[in-house]
Amino acid sequence: xxxxxxxxxxxxxxxxxxxxxxxxxxxxxxxxxxxxxxxxxxxxxxxxxxxxxxxxxxxxxxxxxxxxxxxxxxxxxxxxxxxxxxxxxxxxxxxxxxxxxxxxxxxxxxxxxxxxxxxxxxxxxxxxxxxxxxxxxxxxxxxxxxxxxxxxxxxxxxxxxxxxxxxxxxxxxxxxxxxxxxxxxxxxxxxxxxxxxxxxxxxxxxxxxxxxxxxxxxxxxxxxxxxxxxxxxxxxxxxxxxxxxxxxxxx
Amino acid sequence: xxxxxxxxxxxxxxxxxxxxxxxxxxxxxxxxxxxxxxxxxxxxxxxxxxxxxxxxxxxxxxxxxxxxxxxxxxxxxxxxxxxxxxxxxxxxxxxxxxxxxxxxxxxxxxxxxxxxxxxxxxxxxxxxxxxxxxxxxxxxxxxxxxxxxxxxxxxxxxxxxxxxxxxxxxxxxxxxxxxxxxxxxxxxxxxxxxxxxxxxxxxxxxxxxxxxxxxxxxxxxxxxxxxxxxxxxxxxxxxxxxxxxx
Numbered sequence: 001x002x003x004x005x006x007x008x009x010x011x012x013x014x015x016x017x018x019x020x021x022x023x024x025x026x027x028x029x030x031x032x033x034x035x036x037x038x039x040x041x042x043x044x045x046x047x048x049x050x051x052x053x054x055x056x057x058x059x060x061x062x063x064x065x066x067x068x069x070x071x072x073x074x075x076x077x078x079x080x081x082x083x084x085x086x087x088x089x090x091x092x093x094x095x096x097x098x099x100x101x102x103x104x105x106x107x108x109x110x111x112x113x114x115x116x117x118x119x120x121x122x123x124x125x126x127x128x129x130x131x132x133x134x135x136x137x138x139x140x141x142x143x144x145x146x147x148x149x150x151x152x153x154x155x156x157x158x159x160x161x162x163x164x165x166x167x168x169x170x171x172x173x174x175x176x177x178x179x180x181x182x183x184x185x186x187x188x189x190x191x192x193x194x195x196x197x198x199x200x201x202x203x204x205x206x207x208x209x210x211x212x213x214x215x216x217x218x219x220x221x222x223x224x225x226x227x228x229x230x231x232x233x234x235x236x237x238x239x240x241x242x243x244x245x246x247x248x249x250x251x
Numbered sequence: 252x253x254x255x256x257x258x259x260x261x262x263x264x265x266x267x268x269x270x271x272x273x274x275x276x277x278x279x280x281x282x283x284x285x286x287x288x289x290x291x292x293x294x295x296x297x298x299x300x301x302x303x304x305x306x307x308x309x310x311x312x313x314x315x316x317x318x319x320x321x322x323x324x325x326x327x328x329x330x331x332x333x334x335x336x337x338x339x340x341x342x343x344x345x346x347x348x349x350x351x352x353x354x355x356x357x358x359x360x361x362x363x364x365x366x367x368x369x370x371x372x373x374x375x376x377x378x379x380x381x382x383x384x385x386x387x388x389x390x391x392x393x394x395x396x397x398x399x400x401x402x403x404x405x406x407x408x409x410x411x412x413x414x415x416x417x418x419x420x421x422x423x424x425x426x427x428x429x430x431x432x433x434x435x436x437x438x439x440x441x442x443x444x445x446x447x448x449x450x451x452x453x454x455x456x457x458x459x460x461x462x463x464x465x466x467x468x469x470x471x472x473x474x475x476x477x478x479x480x481x482x483x484x485x486x487x488x489x490x491x492x493x494x495x496x497x
Contacts, residue, residue: 135411165381188458216435
């Protein structure tokens, strides 16, 4: 069954996290989706100083429906050792395998010593990194792909496949690096068709960018994906198998 | 009938759309009229060839296809002459693509083309959403410099400039918003921000799927008057007079 690899949740007092988690699973079911990878939201902004709290919220949110809601976590590389400690905690204590980073919202360059330290640790711990991309100057696909070159065992996920301005860069990077994954999220139909035709399906996944209940986005992005003709075998790999591979569940 | 304000037509380096393919799509989706613009290299440099093609196809299907010509501003007087030639041949507007044509919306090389379009009462469609060259507030700056010109913000700044679109459009009443590629609730947000009489439906075929782009309006814009405005009235008001002035 298909997995939405790109949704966000943030702490809010009402309705409760439990009710929102139940509603999300119902929404997924309504769209014939079996599971979703749940990314933080508040922790992706540069004014977040307590990533641990935000990560714990996302984790608890997903614990309501284990297997259906798969938690990711975030840190800000600018925090240096503190960020590395949080990565270790999320991996060893929580078992999480996906770190979400947002270079332009978090205000860091991928080409920085702080990012290199994060990437090295993630490679060592088997944690994949999903980064927002498509947005200059900090979030271009080839900047992400540099991580694949320098950390060849690291799984790097292009969160938006370069969006509509930089998808050719994302496509080129995916063809060059087997550890570079493309999340089809926010692209127009034409670049999706090109990517599906030219990139191995086990490097492609699909995401909606659903944020705190924005069902229209999920409707739009999944309908777009499903209306594009894709061979069934390839579609099955993209929807069902690649998510597990990028999460480190399959080799 | 639905009026699609932005479709590509022609055989490009990257993508191809034949006239029959487009007409079939329009028939399948209840689209009565579509504004057609050239494809990639014909937008970038081979303007005359691309314009001749869409003008010719529109002449074959005058009830269905409305040609919108393009002219790369870097060609200077030659670009102005080409746009004028297009208008005199029946083009309903001018399409400019800062990314493909290599200029910024605020660049003064654009001014003669905007002046020409204004003099002919033709709207100018700008691709927007690409950093540096084509951002919503750059269009506002141009719109304020030419308050009598009608400027269309293609794709409403998708993707990363969505935050700017409402402010940018509210600052200049001669800016119109075209819906292609954006998520559904953003369209309804813009209805609240600037009113549906300034929003027009475009599919941007073949970049997007015509059926999904229409359905996002019919399914998510709940007010019937707003839907009618977006799906045809705004475009008819913008292009209708030009379409028959040829």
